[in-house]
Amino acid sequence: MEEYRIGVYICWCGTNIAMMVDVEAVVEEIKKLPNVTIAKDYKYMCSDPGQDLIVKDIKEHHLNRIVVAACSPRMHEPTFRKALENAGLNPYFFEMANIREQVSWVHTDRIEATRKAKGLVAGAVKRVVHHKALNKRYVDIHPATLIIGAGVAGMSAALEIADSGQKVHLVEQCNQLGGMVRKVDLNYPYLNSSRQTISQLIKNTEEHPDIQIYTESKIDKISGYIGNFRALLSNHQEQRELEFGNILIATGLKSFDPSIIENYGYKRIPNVITSADFEKMLYSGLIHCENGKEPGNIAIIHCVGSRNENYHPYCSRTCCMTALKYINQISSAAPECNIYDIYADMRAIGKDCEELYASTSKKNVMFLMFDQQHDLPVIKQNGNGKTVSIEFTELLSGESIHIQANMVVLMTAVESQANNKEIAHLAGISTDKNGFFIEKHPKLDPVATTTEGVYIAGTCQSPKDIPDSIVQAKAAAARILATIAKGKVQVEVTTAQVNEDICCGCQCCASVCPYSAISYNEDKKVSEVNEILCKGCGTCASACPSGAIVSKHFTDNQILSQITGVLEMQIETA
Amino acid sequence: MENLVNPKLRDELKKFGVQDWEGCYHCGQCTANCPLTEQGQLFPRKDIRSMQMGLKKTLAGSLEPWLCYYCGDCSKECPRNANPGEMMMALRRYLTSVYDWTGISKLIYNSKIAEFALIFIIAALVLILSIIYSQVPDRSLWITPEGGVAINQFFPVEYVHFGDMVMFVLLAGLLISNIVNMYFKVIVNQGIKVHFINYFTEFWALIWNFISQKKFSKCDSKPYWYVHLFLVTAYVTLFVMVVAFLTWFQTDTIYAWYHPQRILGYYATLGLFAGTLYFIYQRSRKTKENSKHSHYTDWTFIVLLFLSTLSGILVHVFRINGMALATYYIYIAHLMILTPMLMIEVPFSKWSHLAYRPFAIYFARLKKAAENKQKEANMEATYKLKESIA
Amino acid sequence: MNYKPTIIGFLCNWCSYTGADLAGTSRQKYEDKIRIIRVMCSGRIEPTFVLDAFRKGADGILICGCHPGDCHYHEGNYKCLRRFHLLQKYTQQMGIEKERLRLEWISASEGKEFAELVDEMSEKIASLGKCMVKETLDTYR
Numbered sequence A: 001m002e003e004y005r006i007g008v009y010i011c012w013c014g015t016n017i018a019m020m021v022d023v024e025a026v027v028e029e030i031k032k033l034p035n036v037t038i039a040k041d042y043k044y045m046c047s048d049p050g051q052d053l054i055v056k057d058i059k060e061h062h063l064n065r066i067v068v069a070a071c072s073p074r075m076h077e078p079t080f081r082k083a084l085e086n087a088g089l090n091p092y093f094f095e096m097a098n099i100r101e102q103v104s105w106v107h108t109d110r111i112e113a114t115r116k117a118k119g120l121v122a123g124a125v126k127r128v129v130h131h132k133a134l135n136k137r138y139v140d141i142h143p144a145t146l147i148i149g150a151g152v153a154g155m156s157a158a159l160e161i162a163d164s165g166q167k168v169h170l171v172e173q174c175n176q177l178g179g180m181v182r183k184v185d186l187n188y189p190y191l192n193s194s195r196q197t198i199s200q201l202i203k204n205t206e207e208h209p210d211i212q213i214y215t216e217s218k219i220d221k222i223s224g225y226i227g228n229f230r231a232l233l234s235n236h237q238e239q240r241e242l243e244f245g246n247i248l249i250a251t252g253l254k255s256f257d258p259s260i261i262e263n264y265g266y267k268r269i270p271n272v273i274t275s276a277d278f279e280k281m282l283y284s285g286l287i288h289c290e291n292g293k294e295p296g297n298i299a300i301i302h303c304v305g306s307r308n309e310n311y312h313p314y315c316s317r318t319c320c321m322t323a324l325k326y327i328n329q330i331s332s333a334a335p336e337c338n339i340y341d342i343y344a345d346m347r348a349i350g351k352d353c354e355e356l357y358a359s360t361s362k363k364n365v366m367f368l369m370f371d372q373q374h375d376l377p378v379i380k381q382n383g384n385g386k387t388v389s390i391e392f393t394e395l396l397s398g399e400s401i402h403i404q405a406n407m408v409v410l411m412t413a414v415e416s417q418a419n420n421k422e423i424a425h426l427a428g429i430s431t432d433k434n435g436f437f438i439e440k441h442p443k444l445d446p447v448a449t450t451t452e453g454v455y456i457a458g459t460c461q462s463p464k465d466i467p468d469s470i471v472q473a474k475a476a477a478a479r480i481l482a483t484i485a486k487g488k489v490q491v492e493v494t495t496a497q498v499n500e501d502i503c504c505g506c507q508c509c510a511s512v513c514p515y516s517a518i519s520y521n522e523d524k525k526v527s528e529v530n531e532i533l534c535k536g537c538g539t540c541a542s543a544c545p546s547g548a549i550v551s552k553h554f555t556d557n558q559i560l561s562q563i564t565g566v567l568e569m570q571i572e573t574a
Numbered sequence B: 001m002e003n004l005v006n007p008k009l010r011d012e013l014k015k016f017g018v019q020d021w022e023g024c025y026h027c028g029q030c031t032a033n034c035p036l037t038e039q040g041q042l043f044p045r046k047d048i049r050s051m052q053m054g055l056k057k058t059l060a061g062s063l064e065p066w067l068c069y070y071c072g073d074c075s076k077e078c079p080r081n082a083n084p085g086e087m088m089m090a091l092r093r094y095l096t097s098v099y100d101w102t103g104i105s106k107l108i109y110n111s112k113i114a115e116f117a118l119i120f121i122i123a124a125l126v127l128i129l130s131i132i133y134s135q136v137p138d139r140s141l142w143i144t145p146e147g148g149v150a151i152n153q154f155f156p157v158e159y160v161h162f163g164d165m166v167m168f169v170l171l172a173g174l175l176i177s178n179i180v181n182m183y184f185k186v187i188v189n190q191g192i193k194v195h196f197i198n199y200f201t202e203f204w205a206l207i208w209n210f211i212s213q214k215k216f217s218k219c220d221s222k223p224y225w226y227v228h229l230f231l232v233t234a235y236v237t238l239f240v241m242v243v244a245f246l247t248w249f250q251t252d253t254i255y256a257w258y259h260p261q262r263i264l265g266y267y268a269t270l271g272l273f274a275g276t277l278y279f280i281y282q283r284s285r286k287t288k289e290n291s292k293h294s295h296y297t298d299w300t301f302i303v304l305l306f307l308s309t310l311s312g313i314l315v316h317v318f319r320i321n322g323m324a325l326a327t328y329y330i331y332i333a334h335l336m337i338l339t340p341m342l343m344i345e346v347p348f349s350k351w352s353h354l355a356y357r358p359f360a361i362y363f364a365r366l367k368k369a370a371e372n373k374q375k376e377a378n379m380e381a382t383y384k385l386k387e388s389i390a
Numbered sequence C: 001m002n003y004k005p006t007i008i009g010f011l012c013n014w015c016s017y018t019g020a021d022l023a024g025t026s027r028q029k030y031e032d033k034i035r036i037i038r039v040m041c042s043g044r045i046e047p048t049f050v051l052d053a054f055r056k057g058a059d060g061i062l063i064c065g066c067h068p069g070d071c072h073y074h075e076g077n078y079k080c081l082r083r084f085h086l087l088q089k090y091t092q093q094m095g096i097e098k099e100r101l102r103l104e105w106i107s108a109s110e111g112k113e114f115a116e117l118v119d120e121m122s123e124k125i126a127s128l129g130k131c132m133v134k135e136t137l138d139t140y141r
Ligand code: SF4
Pocket: A302, A303, A304, A306, A307, A314, A315, A316, A317, A318, A319, A320, A321, A344, A345, A346, A347, A411
């Protein structure tokens, strides 16, 4: 039998772990466990010296299993696996215990936290002896890319990819390219023409030989995996199949309908309009009330449907600056017009936006603050039919006030597309509680998703402005081009495998596999897993009545030993 | 309509000396620095907000500007250089015009020409009256046995005293009516119910404050306060002597230097002279917060006060030294400066602050007393409610 | 001495484990009785794991997966749910209180919800006291 020589490393993570976990006590306890050859603690395991420590110990002490107790494996498992590889050890002879995100950062009792850390490390030590060497597998990357959504983000990414000579399939559900930006007159903060920018982008996209555009089309099905996706695409007339290696989702977002906000009386009170309506007016070049007259008093209300638990909890991100843009546009079109800007907080994020705020406040505008959570303004129609009165408590003065206005512009929120869930399901990614797609990591990887080969960009991930959307789109394009340049990509190795000696051929496994990766071999009368299709969820392993399926790296043995390790240590240290 | 936001008020307020509208972004730094801030009294940010929003009624009912003594701490710390202290000053000018029902105050504040015209008209009137009522006596009577000038021969003290009295009644009438107007604006129109007895109990505070200008001493800037106190006491002394006791003050007999008449006279004169000089110096140097910004009315006031003092001193000097003609001319000049100054400043401009400030304190106390009463009543009601439930 | 119960958590990698990590990154404090074991999908959780954990002395078991429809592998959580009902009937028959075995959906963004869930469950388990499965089986051995 193989002799196990385990090296265990407990990380301080500076003070992040060490302040709540007695790292040295954990080392002492773990040293007592069977098969543990060495146990050490170190300030920063993920640093280069930390990794070198592992490499050196593997060589010196002939270690064949490594356990690191540090942050979440979702963070640094790949880092340490690489260290093992560098030392000539199979990277799967490795296990991590999460004592930062799930211990030191969430607990407050140092003794208990230390006890918990001991348990988690013991579980990892017990588990790691059952680890098997797994070998990396690669598949070829199909060089084409599918981009869903042809707004600024989708088009920018498409051009980026196509300009380096790769094929792009650009799918758009509308009959035109351009998305939300097409409907906008001027851009903030420089008040330059949006039309020009977007029409140039559309022209370049349409004329590009490597971009295949499918308007009024939708995706019915996506199958496959990174490097080798297939999709069914349909429009009114036909259905076709596309092949590609990567997917970029850039489906954008839509406007919120404020008519459900009782206080504002949208659609009920004349001259109460949305920012989209107002944008149309600006686009046509004439600001006018319903009776055709130029308004002498315009009120702009911010955060309509945003930042309020009853509608959307998030900030829609662009409406504050859009409101400032309106103020500038109104004061140049109608200098005599009194503008009331009813805001909750002025969010001037982005280059030159604060400057826009400063210069706008010199215009004929009065900024009035309201409580967007608890006390929305009430708009009432006046008897004369020409004006409306707006009543609310102004926060900076604490006074209940009235405003008389001829027109009210509601800075309506933006919200996720209604079919995001569907798209998420097709692509195997997830949406958050507001319907926006979830990125792989909110800080470290805001472009990729949890599914390899699927990227997101633009406002389908969260509300953002044009430059930010383009930044994300180009970042995604760069990531996709990198995989295409490599030509190959590593695929899941922790797949399922059928032990043919035990399999009774019941096909329970095949019935639960979401990827149809299991087929029945008529000759051998057993089931077989297609390891290219299998994504390693392990559902079949749990379903198999004979215990014939091994879910690699998550085998029964491994998990049961982990349970044993955790609980034994628990009882010992009690 | 009540509390209607009014963007037009800003233009109006500009004329009273508000310079930078957009400056204040309501960080609250000034409120934190103001020595007068208490719960419910947010100096000076709240008034700045009301000004920005054009809330006429709220402004008219605000007492804070009168409680503020322009220590300037707020302006020093304002990150936006929005000059909150000067905003309060401008608000005092505005409020003076709001309380004044005649509209003269507004006229003075809004138009330099109107102010100067008014000064000249009154001065001319005084000149005419002087010409009519002065009686140049025989040369022999010009000089008193002590060697001084017999001023009462030239200008019988009864006449001047009569003129004084007329002016006094006029000024008092105007000022009182303005204060009554203020009372309506800050108490009645704001719907504050004051208990009858409180009108008396809170009165002592008014008296005491008028004497000591106490609130001011809270400000950090002590020397400023002493100069101000000196100036105010000097002014009051002289005002009382000239207006109420002129017959005692303006005598032909020259008393010994230690006689109370002369001592008081010197004290008052010195106070006014030094005080006005000090303020002229500060205003032109513009280093201290409260002297950095001057509305033209501030200059008119200080210059008129200085000139009256100067001419008063000259009258005295010429008189003691027996320079009869010079005394007579300068006496008329003195009256020509003094009268318009009092007529304009007391009911319509800067000196009216002297009356509004203590009354503001009085009204503020009334307000507080009313609030406390209301609180008590509320508590009692809750208590009763609880009892009835139990 | 106060008995310190132990809860074993089986969390799927994509939603729930990420959600628990989020609780950490956002410094949400919660009860320290839980020990988390990571699986790729809640569909991987076998009844054996649960029974084994009780057998070895766990006082409570919390299974977490993605919200219905959000499973990274589309439907692993549905498979898990089906098994769970059966399993809970079984453990109840063995005399294990229903509250000791729970299945909850936690998404990658629900760090706070996860923390609250652990607190709530810890409180419940503490009030139920020690789970006697291990003792009983040990005496019969
Ligand atoms: S950008 Fe401004 S208006 Fe829009 S939701 Fe955010 S805070 Fe509200």
